Amino acid sequence: MKIAVQTEAFDLGAEASALAQGHRDMGAVVTFIGVVRDLAESDLDRMVIEHYPGMTLKAIQAIAEDAKSRWNLGDVLVIHRYGDLAPGEMIMMVGTVAPHRKDAFEAAEYLMDYLKSRAPFWKKEITSDGADWVAAKDEDEDALSRW
Template identity: 65%
Template sequence: MRLSVQPEAFDPGAEANCFAAGASGAGAIVTFTGLVRNSAAGDLLAMQIEHYPGMTETAIAAMMDQAQARWSLIDALVIHRHGRLLPGDVIMMVATAAAHRAEAFAAAEFLMDYLKSRAPFWKCEITPAGAHWVAAKDSDEAALTRW
């Protein structure tokens, strides 16, 4: 399993190919790539993502371990960026490999839901009107109840 919390941009296609090449014995690989979404008004200038180094990696690694045990994953990958990102930038990627597709999909969704709701990242949206911290959404919290 590999985890990276980084400021640098990455190529999701290259990461997916590398992940697949190392997933010996997998019958299914699921990948998800998240992008910085513009605001409903279309005025997002940038998103600043903050985290506490060490704490963030430890928390995400624990959830990756839980996913691996629960769904018997062959491998998993989480990459999440921090720093200043622009609309359309790749912000994160999750990949899971398992013997069967149901396990790979479930584990990927579990990890994505966790990253959205529980991973210790703080997001600040910057618009022409100023900057504001993004609050947790009830829908994101509700998504965790299925796990």
Template identity: 75%
Template sequence: MRILVQEAPFDFGAEAQAFASGHKDMGAVVTFTGIVRDLPEDDLDRMVIEHYPGMTEKALEKIAEEATMRWGLGDALVIHRYGTLRPGDMIMMVATAAPHRVDAFEAAEFLMDYLKSRAPFWKQEFTADGGAWVAAKDADEDALKRW
């Protein structure tokens, strides 16, 4: 299991290849990457993500351990960026390896739902009108309830 919270961009292809190549005993590897999307009005200049070093990594490790136990994962990877990101930037990556695809997909979705609604990150969106903190969305909370 690998948890990275970093400011620097990551190479999705290299990370996915490295993760998948180390799992000859697993029948499925699922990867997902989240991208900063522009606002419907097309005026997002940037998103700034803050976190508390140490606390964030521990929280992500705990949820990855839960996913590993619940779905019998052979491995998990979570990368999440912080700092200033622009539309189109990769913000996070999740990868799971499991003996069977259903477990790999469900564990990845569980991790993504957690990252979206419970991980200790604080996000501000900046437009020409200024900055605003990103509030939790009901749809994200509903997605988490299924687990």
């Protein structure tokens, strides 16, 4: 299991390849990439992501361990960036490895839902009009009810 919270960009291909290696008994590798998006109405210059290091890493590890206990997984990968990120930059990556695709897809969705709502990150959008903290969304909280 690899959990990383970092400022540096990551290499999607290298991370996916490393995740898939050495799992001869696994038939599915699922990856998801989150990207900073610039909504037309926001004129986003950048997003600033902040976190509390000790708390963040422990929270993500707990979410990943929970996923491993719920699904038959061979491996889990979570990379989440923080700092100043421009539109189009990758914010995070989730990867799961499982014997079959159902477990890999469901575990990846679970990880995404819980990372979105429970990992202690704070996001601020910087636009030409100023800066605003991103509020939690009801639909993100509602997504947790299916798990």
